[in-house]
Amino acid sequence: AQTVTQSQPEMSVQEAETVTLSCTYDTSESDYYLFWYKQPPSRQMILVIRQEAYKQQNATENRFSVNFQKAAKSFSLKISDSQLGDAAMYFCAYRSTSSGDKLTFGTGTRLAVRP
Amino acid sequence: SQTIHQWPATLVQPVGSPLSLECTVEGTSNPNLYWYRQAAGRGLQLLFYSVGIGQISSEVPQNLSASRPQDRQFILSSKKLLLSDSGFYLCAWTRDWVTEAFFGQGTRLTVV
Numbered sequence: 001a002q003t004v005t006q007s008q009p010e011m012s013v014q015e016a017e018t019v020t021l022s023c024t025y026d027t028s029e030s031d032y033y034l035f036w037y038k039q040p041p042s043r044q045m046i047l048v049i050r051q052e053a054y055k056q057q058n059a060t061e062n063r064f065s066v067n068f069q070k071a072a073k074s075f076s077l078k079i080s081d082s083q084l085g086d087a088a089m090y091f092c093a094y095r096s097t098s099s100g101d102k103l104t105f106g107t108g109t110r111l112a113v114r115p
Numbered sequence: 116s117q118t119i120h121q122w123p124a125t126l127v128q129p130v131g132s133p134l135s136l137e138c139t140v141e142g143t144s145n146p147n148l149y150w151y152r153q154a155a156g157r158g159l160q161l162l163f164y165s166v167g168i169g170q171i172s173s174e175v176p177q178n179l180s181a182s183r184p185q186d187r188q189f190i191l192s193s194k195k196l197l198l199s200d201s202g203f204y205l206c207a208w209t210r211d212w213v214t215e216a217f218f219g220q221g222t223r224l225t226v227v
Contacts, residue, residue: 033214043220050214089156101147102164104161
């Protein structure tokens with residue numbers, strides 16, 4: 001069974017600085033998708049970035065980028081030039097392409113941004 | 116465009132009462148549907164997922180059940196609620212060629 005682990009329950013970053021959130025996963029599959037979702041206080045789930053496992057190039061979306069290490073089963077999120085609006089709960093997620101499209105989330109990392 | 120509707124937004128129920136939460140997707144066909152629960156300050160726990168009508172996979176054996184009576188309708192139920200069923204429930208959908216998941220607004224359930 002696939003599992004997703006986020007070992008940092010809470011993180012804090014100074015505004016305009018850079019922060020990296022960690023995520024590791026366990027799978028025996030070779031083809032899958034990885035995601036980072038943001039959940040602000042409104043509780044609405046917002047997609048931040050996604051990575052296809054077959055792509056070697058790390059995904060980038062403006063200030064957000066990932067470090068995808070397939071062999072190490074690691075998928076970290078880097079937030080550059082942190083803004084107050086980045087404060088939220090961040091979830092790493094794994095989507096299987098073979099096990100009935102099962103979508104599994106980690107336990108989340110709460111990010112605080114200090115002004 | 117596709118939309119997902121989840122209701123009610125807030126629910127307060129006494130212990131031992133039944134539960135029915137409904138999720139409906141519009142603008143697509145044959146979606147994969149998911150129910151998650153989020154306890155206060157915790158992560159998303161996958162409860163059930165469905166890849167088609169009548170096809171339900173249960174992740175956590177507990178006091179809840181799910182049904183998919185129609186292609187785009189996913190229902191989460193309980194015959195008798197427990198205090199531990201309190202939490203924030205999220206419905207989501209995906210499609211085979213759409214890799215990301217889209218979420219409903221969620222239901223905050225408080226069992227008293």
